[in-house]
Amino acid sequence: MTSSWSTDEAAHIAAADELQIAVRRADGTLRRWVTIWVVCVGTEVYVRTWYRRDTGWFGHATRSLKGRIEVPGLEADVTIEDVGSRPAELRADVDAAYRAKYGSTSGDRMVGDDAADATLRLVPDRP
Template structure:
């Protein structure tokens, strides 16, 4: 899998939120908080697996993220939850007490999405 570039990681590290669009339905996307952990990007739906944007991420498996003026095509992985306690800690470190209210409980943990950049042709990816 193609890792985030150093420039992407710097941009993501400095941002509080990103705009996530799942699929190709023309929906403008949803602004969500995100965390980086070991070079992996994670978001959570605070309303859990019933969240429409989480369901779209699960159903489509791809989309786009926008941070500032930068937009990237991405792959969206749901269902594995990632390293839950480490993600909780990363959210608490970044967002403080707000994280406990929104994204560190069991409902939000169940709706964890890992976001990875789409491999480019330069990386040897097949179309």
């Protein structure tokens, strides 16, 4: 990990219902902005998908590993880390964050095995 989010940055991200992400192409330009759910565990930022893992924003993200995010009051370049196969404790923490933020009805799809395997950590790129 190159750096981490400040407490204030993480609070901005955690307060947002959704996050906008644009994945970088090989030439450095941004793909279109996509709206996704986002959670924080401490000052770490996580996103998941529950479908289309090889295509769409997620497929591009796992190939590029670079992007830009935006929430109200914050826009930042990020490095994208695939953490879907990390320890069970991380999965449990991210699952709990999704349930707490989005509720059990809406969030159920985001805490299943497929979604947990598709967990990405967004790390700020800093000079």
